[in-house]
Amino acid sequence: MIKAxxxxxxxxxxxxxxxxxxxxxxxxxxxxxxxxxxxLGSITGLFYYLVQLVLPGILAxxxxxxxxxxLTGGFHLDGLADMADGLFSSRRKERMLExxxxxxxxxxGVLALIFYYSVMLAAxxxxxxxxxxxxxxxSMIGKAGLALQLYQMRYARAGGGSxxxxxxxxxxxxxxxxxxPIGLLWYFFGNVGLLAYLxxxxxxxxxxxxxxxxxxxxxxxxxxxxxxxxxxxMVLGLLL
Numbered sequence: 146m147i148k149a150x151x152x153x154x155x156x157x158x159x160x161x162x163x164x165x166x167x168x169x170x171x172x173x174x175x176x177x178x179x180x181x182x183x184x185l186g187s188i189t190g191l192f193y194y195l196v197q198l199v200l201p202g203i204l205a206x207x208x209x210x211x212x213x214x215x216l217t218g219g220f221h222l223d224g225l226a227d228m229a230d231g232l233f234s235s236r237r238k239e240r241m242l243e244x245x246x247x248x249x250x251x252x253x254g255v256l257a258l259i260f261y262y263s264v265m266l267a268a269x270x271x272x273x274x275x276x277x278x279x280x281x282x283x284s285m286i287g288k289a290g291l292a293l294q295l296y297q298m299r300y301a302r303a304g305g306g307s308x309x310x311x312x313x314x315x316x317x318x319x320x321x322x323x324x325x326p327i328g329l330l331w332y333f334f335g336n337v338g339l340l341a342y343l344x345x346x347x348x349x350x351x352x353x354x355x356x357x358x359x360x361x362x363x364x365x366x367x368x369x370x371x372x373x374x375x376x377x378x379m380v381l382g383l384l385l
Contacts, residue, residue, distance in 0.1 A: 149174025153181040159218050171310040175295065176321035178288040183325065186284030189213050194277040202276065206269050209280050210262070221287065224369025225261060226254030231366070232359045241359060242302060245366045261373055268380045278333050279383075283376045285326050286345060290375025292322035293349040294368055301362030311368070334383060341382025348378040 152166040153174060174181075192212045197205035214222070231245035233253045244251070272279055295314035302309075323342075330338030352374060356367045 146174075146177060149177050150181055150184070153178070154185075157181070157220055158185060158216055160216070168310055172313060175292055175311070175314050175318040178292045178322045179285050179325040182285040182288030183281060183329075185216070186281035188216060189284065190277050190281035193280040197277075203266075203269055206276070206280075207266065210265065213284075221369040221372040222258060222261075224366040225257050225373045226250050227366040228356075228370035229253040229257035232356065238301075238360045242364065245364060261377060264377050265380060268384060271384050272380065273334055273337065273383055275333065278329075279380075282326070282330065282333075282379065285329070286342075286379045287372035287376050289323055289326040290345055290349055290371050290378075291368055292319050293346065294353055294363060294371050295319055299357070299362035301360045301364050301367075330379075337383055337385070340385055341379045344382035344385075345375045345378045348374065 148166045149170045151162050151164055152168070152170045154160050154162055155166070156171065189209050189212055193205050193209040196208055200208075227245040227247075227250075230247075230251040230253045231241040234241055234244050234251075236244070269276075292314075295311050296316065296319055298312055298314065300309045300312055327339070327342055330342050332338075334341070349371065352371050353363075356363060360367070
């Protein structure tokens, strides 16, 4: 358990832990993905809680997104931008994969990031309390959404990449990764929380179909992109 949390911290954040862990724990730790998201999100949630004591809630909400970028290096935001640039380029599969590997950001990537932040910021006044938990839940549901994409995952790149470390995920591990977000969303938000999770689940199915139609599998970028998409879907679900 500890080894999985350590390697996820090294992989998904800028928190420095000087300990070597076998890369196989990326896959072995899948049942703990949501727990890791909860722990990482708790840092940002604490930041939000402290800031909203002295500043208006909307400013604390905005600053929490900046804090999250500093904490994670914008790891999944980069995936969202790269996915949008590649999959919406109307090119062949091979060219889409090349575009996603390019470090430069294109117009589709910029629009995807603008849309993400627009949804998250516009939704704030209508979101239920407690909002400090919502900040925590964003990271948790993002990692749960990532786990959903791992079911019988095919890797799209012939040459390999970071996303391939998740291949071979067991169905039971993916299910276990969903229990924590389902339970906590129900505890804090009742049936609306369950509806929000259902929207994430259905979105995961639709997104997977879309990606596989385009490039016949996942890459690290397409996996990371759904982390952010899952967050948007949860927020929208809480507004229904």
